[in-house]
Amino acid sequence: MAGVRYPVVAGSFYPTSEALIELLEDFFSDLGEEGSGRRITAGVAPHAGYVFSGYTASRTYKAIFEDGLPETFVILGPNHTGLGSPIAIYPSGKWLTPLGEIEVDARMAKAIARLSGIVDLDELAHKYEHSIEVQVPFIQYLAEKAGKEVKIVPITLGIQDEDVSEDLGRAIFEAGRDLGRDVVVIASTDFMHYGPMYGYVPFRVRADEIPNRIKEWDFRVIRRILDFDVRGMFQELREMKHTMCGPGGVGTAIVYSHSAGALEAELLHYTTSYEVSRSIEAVVGYASIVFRR
Structure with missing residues (x-):
């Protein structure tokens, strides 16, 4: 039965209504016209509170819009x-945000699950997870x-490594090809999480040097x-014991993009x-990246 996924971080990570x-x-005040070239295969966008990372995330979506929105x-x-x-696709139904509802592509979801050796169709993994909702x-x-x-x-990815990236990147590409879908992959990730709040202070660094x-x-x-x-x-x-939280999604985006002809x-x-924040107690990095044919 098709499910409904309700927002859990509206009003905290991003405003309502x-x-x-x-x-x-405000983020898209410089937005151009929607394009039709469809060169972008994938993007990387952060998932922190919009006050910290929303503008950075908007750069990924601005580029995709001006390239042409996918299906x-x-x-x-x-x-x-x-x-x-551990690897969970939301199978079908709708996701709600303060802007309304958006439909899950159930045929694409099931095709990816069928072609992948590691994916389950599972709503529970998504119930309280913010990393996709904020996108x-x-x-x-x-x-x-x-x-x-x-x-x-x-x-959602609870396991993230090279093998997961290869499996999912291949499965998404093959599912899109088999269904004739115009697809863009979004890897939702923040980069370094540094400071006592995250339990990560691996190097002796002067306070004024931390951001750089x-x-x-x-x-x-x-x-x-x-x-x-x-x-x-x-x-x-x-090697760095780096605390980037979504490398599996980024690896998947790279594998998919390579298969889709990105150069x-x-x-x-x-x-x-x-x-x-101007706080060095908890510092997180954010990046906007796109891959193009």
Whole structure:
């Protein structure tokens, strides 16, 4: 039976109702016309509170809109809650946000599950997870702008490594090809989580150096992403004990993009929570990246 997924971080990670529309209008004040070229295969966007990372996330969606919205966004986010299946696709139904409802592409979801050796159809893993939810208002807002019906396939990842990336990237590509879907993959991730709040203070760094050092550590990973180097990305993460939370989704986006004929990747925006909070007790990095044919 088709389910309904209700918002759990509306009013905390992002505003509700008119305040949300006003914030999105501010983020997209430089939005151009919807394109039709369809070169973008995938994007990376953060999932923190909009006050910290919303503008960065908007850069990914702005690029996709101006390239041309797809039929279906396959959105991969880490499973922060530990609930449900380790690799879980929301099977069918609708997701609700303060902007209304958006339909899950049930045929695409089932095709990915069939073609993958590791995916389960499972709603529970999504019930309280924020990493995918915070992406949805961006998609709804731009779909309304374009006057289009756009669907989503939400996938949470409790296991994230090279093998998961290869399996899911291949399965998403083959499912889209078999169904004739125009698909863009979104990898929902934040980058370095640094500070006592996260239990991560691995190096002796002077307080005034922390923001620049976090950027340095993140860019070691970002360079691998821009090179389509999945194994190199995971190698960097392990060597630094880096706390990027969604590498499996990014690896999947790279594998999918390679299969879909992408030839280049571009970093559109980078920032950290320090730019807003001015706190070094908990600093998180955020990046907007797109992959293009």
